[in-house]
Amino acid sequence: SPIDDGTSVSGALGAGLRASKACKSGELLVSLPRSCQLSYDGSTEPNLLQLISKVPDELWGAKLALQVLKERILGPDSPFHSYIDNLPMGVPGIPLFFSPDAIRALEQYPPLSEQVKKRCRWLLSFSSEHLSGLPGSSADPFQGTPVDANILGWALAMTTSRAFRVRGPQHPAALLPLIDMSNHSFAPNCEVKPGPAGSVEMVASRDISAEEDLLLSYGMLDNTFLLLDYGFLVPSNPYDTVLIRYDPIMFEAGQLLAQGQGAPPDDAPDLGSAAFQQQLLTEMQLLGHKANLELAFGRSLQRCSPRLLAVARLFTAASAAEVRGRSADDLGAWDQPLSLINEVKALRMVAGVAAMLLTRFPTTLEQDRRALAGGPAGGPKLPPDVRAAVQLRAEKKAVLSEVLQDIGHRIRGLASQTVPHGAAEAYRESVTQGPGGQKRKFSTSSRKPKMRNGKGFG
Numbered sequence: 383s384p385i386d387d388g389t390s391v392s393g394a395l396g397a398g399l400r401a402s403k404a405c406k407s408g409e410l411l412v413s414l415p416r417s418c419q420l421s422y423d424g425s426t427e428p429n430l431l432q433l434i435s436k437v438p439d440e441l442w443g444a445k446l447a448l449q450v451l452k453e454r455i456l457g458p459d460s461p462f463h464s465y466i467d468n469l470p471m472g473v474p475g476i477p478l479f480f481s482p483d484a485i486r487a488l489e490q491y492p493p494l495s496e497q498v499k500k501r502c503r504w505l506l507s508f509s510s511e512h513l514s515g516l517p518g519s520s521a522d523p524f525q526g527t528p529v530d531a532n533i534l535g536w537a538l539a540m541t542t543s544r545a546f547r548v549r550g551p552q553h554p555a556a557l558l559p560l561i562d563m564s565n566h567s568f569a570p571n572c573e574v575k576p577g578p579a580g581s582v583e584m585v586a587s588r589d590i591s592a593e594e595d596l597l598l599s600y601g602m603l604d605n606t607f608l609l610l611d612y613g614f615l616v617p618s619n620p621y622d623t624v625l626i627r628y629d630p631i632m633f634e635a636g637q638l639l640a641q642g643q644g645a646p647p648d649d650a651p652d653l654g655s656a657a658f659q660q661q662l663l664t665e666m667q668l669l670g671h672k673a674n675l676e677l678a679f680g681r682s683l684q685r686c687s688p689r690l691l692a693v694a695r696l697f698t699a700a701s702a703a704e705v706r707g708r709s710a711d712d713l714g715a716w717d718q719p720l721s722l723i724n725e726v727k728a729l730r731m732v733a734g735v736a737a738m739l740l741t742r743f744p745t746t747l748e749q750d751r752r753a754l755a756g757g758p759a760g761g762p763k764l765p766p767d768v769r770a771a772v773q774l775r776a777e778k779k780a781v782l783s784e785v786l787q788d789i790g791h792r793i794r795g796l797a798s799q800t801v802p803h804g805a806a807e808a809y810r811e812s813v814t815q816g817p818g819g820q821k822r823k824f825s826t827s828s829r830k831p832k833m834r835n836g837k838g839f840g
């Protein structure tokens with residue numbers, strides 16, 4: 383049996399695992415042999431493999447979902463029968479199952495509502511194109527049992543909320559019975575790793591007392607991903623982000639908002655249109671056929687992603703000379719400002735973009751908080767799915783508010799140093815403090831740009 387003496391099933395956050403005795407750090411709690419891991423890796427069923435091959439690789443959860451359905455349909459003939467029988471009937475917190483009201487509430491944050499709609503569309507189109515004609519055909523892996531978008535949606539929710547990729551993303555995901563009853567914490571006390579002979583092990587990552595919940599970290603995931611795949615979010619999640627798509631107009635609007643200026647003169651060049659800017663934007667993969675337009679604000683990103691900072695520095699550079707010799711990586715490094723003046727302008731632009739995003743939400747953070755507390759006059763309690771949607775968008779607004787506060791603080795620190803007397807020394811002081819107050823390496827704009835190790839942008 384994979385069940386070790388140190389674990390027992392308990393009932394927090396749905397079901398969970400709890401230590402029934404004290405465990406030492408490094409102690410093996412669960413060892414799951416290869417034969418107890420549910421995956422399509424090594425499957426020899428040609429019809430099923432054929433169907434799985436029609437699912438795009440990025441939808442790895444859906445590939446595994448087809449295997450889960452096959453086992454479910456096999457019933458008592460499946461070695462995973464009791465495991466599948468004990469899976470939840472649904473994961474109501476997952477937006478795939480939200481009511482239209484909750485989806486509307488989610489639309490305030492399009493990066494998530496678009497993902498949800500994309501998944502729904504995929505479920506419907508895959509079912510009609512590849513599943514509806516299977517019963518009675520020789521290509522049917524499901525023994526004549528009809529499989530539709532609803533049941534595929536259930537299986538997808540099971541895999542996205544429970545599957546592990548212990549051996550890395552190049553290996554198919556697997557469901558790990560018992561281990562997958564562990565709930566999530568960013569301060570976990572257990573970890574899962576590959577064991578000998580294809581087994582998977584869950585071990586204590588610190589000393590654990592008897593009766594403590596056994597918790598794993600599902601990853602440093604932001605709330606969008608947690609809600610989309612797992613159906614819950616973490617308030618004040620340190621890894622939460624606000625995603626935006628790159629668009630020069632957004633930076634222009636951010637600049638105007640931050641500086642309180644009117645529209646630029648008609649003959650002003652478009653932001654980002656100069657040749658040196660185009661070249662660096664291409665290097666940042668924001669232009670060209672490999673373009674990836676995703677930028678982010680976030681608590682763990684030192685407030686914004688390096689590319690967002692890089693764009694703001696580039697757009698506020700006075701001329702090509704100011705960025706000469708700088709790589710795209712240099713431009714996005716907090717510790718490598720172009721100049722004091724440019725840094726103030728760039729941070730104002732970043733703050734302007736964050737402020738603009740905040741004003742784009744139809745409701746304010748305060749309104750969301752009141753709705754979550756039960757409405758202005760102790761109004762009706764929100765249904766759970768609407769509540770989750772409102773909570774998600776409130777968390778995003780909180781991230782932006784913190785970014786604004788933090789950047790404002792940083793700008794004030796820099797702006798107070800613009801007086802000529804002693805400016806260099808004072809500036810040196812101000813930029814050696816990162817947004818979180820941590821010491822950063824100072825470098826002047828005239829020094830040779832540092833070679834970076836090509837980590838690239840994510």
Ligand SMILES: C[S@@+](CC[C@H](N)C(=O)[O-])C[C@H]1O[C@@H](n2cnc3c(N)ncnc32)[C@H](O)[C@@H]1O
Nearest residue numbers: 395396397543544562563564565566612613614
């Ligand atoms: C891998 S399963 C864990 C076992 C699950 N609680 C059960 O009842 O089967 C992941 C699911 O557990 C719940 N969950 C796990 N960690 C959570 C947390 N920190 N807060 C809220 N729900 C959590 C979510 O419903 C999530 O989709």
